[in-house]
Amino acid sequence: MTLTSLHGCPAPAKLNLFLHVIGRRADGYHMLQSVFQLIDHGDTLDFDLREDERIVRLNEVPGVPEEQDLIVRALRTLQAEFERRFNRLPPGIDVRIEKRLPMGGGLGGGSSDAATALMAANYLWQAGLTTAELMAIGLPLGADIPFFLFGETAFAQGVGDDLQAVSGPDCWYVVIEPGVPVPTAAIFTAPDLTRNTKPVTVADFLGHKPESKDSGGFGKNDLQDVATRLFPPVAEAVEWLGNHGAARMTGSGACVFSAFSTEQEAEQVLMQVPAKWIAWKARSLTKHPMKSLLQINEL
Structure with missing residues (x-):
């Protein structure tokens, strides 16, 4: 039986255990080093496949218009990649989000939501993309998205895709x-x-x-x-x-x-x-x- 919904999907926050700015390139991009730590507090998302091909956010998120929402943008990007690979569009998805993480809080809330959406859609659509492939899709949308897809404590460098798993504190x-x-x-x-x-x-x-x-x-x-x-x-x-x-x-x-x-x-x-x-x-x-x-x- 094909699964048509995923409810209660976690989108956890992250903490930067440290964050160093080690340089600045000529184009203005800052070179960073950090360790990202996941914590068990975050947003929760529900996903339901639609009968048409639309991506629809069912509830309002204050300060975030639907067209600018990283969740919607990530799902549409994955949908386009699905069409490129399989020569057909997958079903649309209804998304409902329970926000707990504040905007502008440094917790990665929007990026975490987008990463959870990519994982959920990849599963519901049976697209078969690897974690590395999802990270490549997520990176242009937000520098923190690859970390949440990577999904474990990581020493991070570069633009967000240079990640190495490390042991973090149990605390x-x-x-x-x-x-x-x-x-x-x-x-x-x-x-x-x-x-x-x-x-x-x-x-x-x-x-x-x-x-x-x-x-x-x-x-x-x-x-x-x-x-x-x-x-x-x-x-x-x-x-x-x-x-x-x-x-x-x-x-x-x-x-x-x-x-x-x-x-x-x-x-x-x-x-x-x-x-x-x-x-x-x-x-x-x-x-x-x-x-x-x-x-x-x-x-």
């Missing part, structure tokens, strides 16, 4: 949403952005041993100083969470996180977060949950 995170979206362009165009951090290696990351519990994780987020200067709520969240552990901004902002060894420790801090902020706890993930859901065997 719990407290994440604060400061309530202000941070436009990525505002950070990367800032004249005071540090762009010459010394490159590191996977071995540097894996060999890092904090001198003390309070010394924080590996490296730093080079975008944080700019974001906290331009957006005071981010600075306030970093300062508050820093009183309870090593706090760091993820991505280009605005969300701020701190790692804890146990769920109990995270819960104790979470209970103290000021009511003006949205905050939550989440555990680190070693694999993207869609991989298990679809029983995908990595090639």
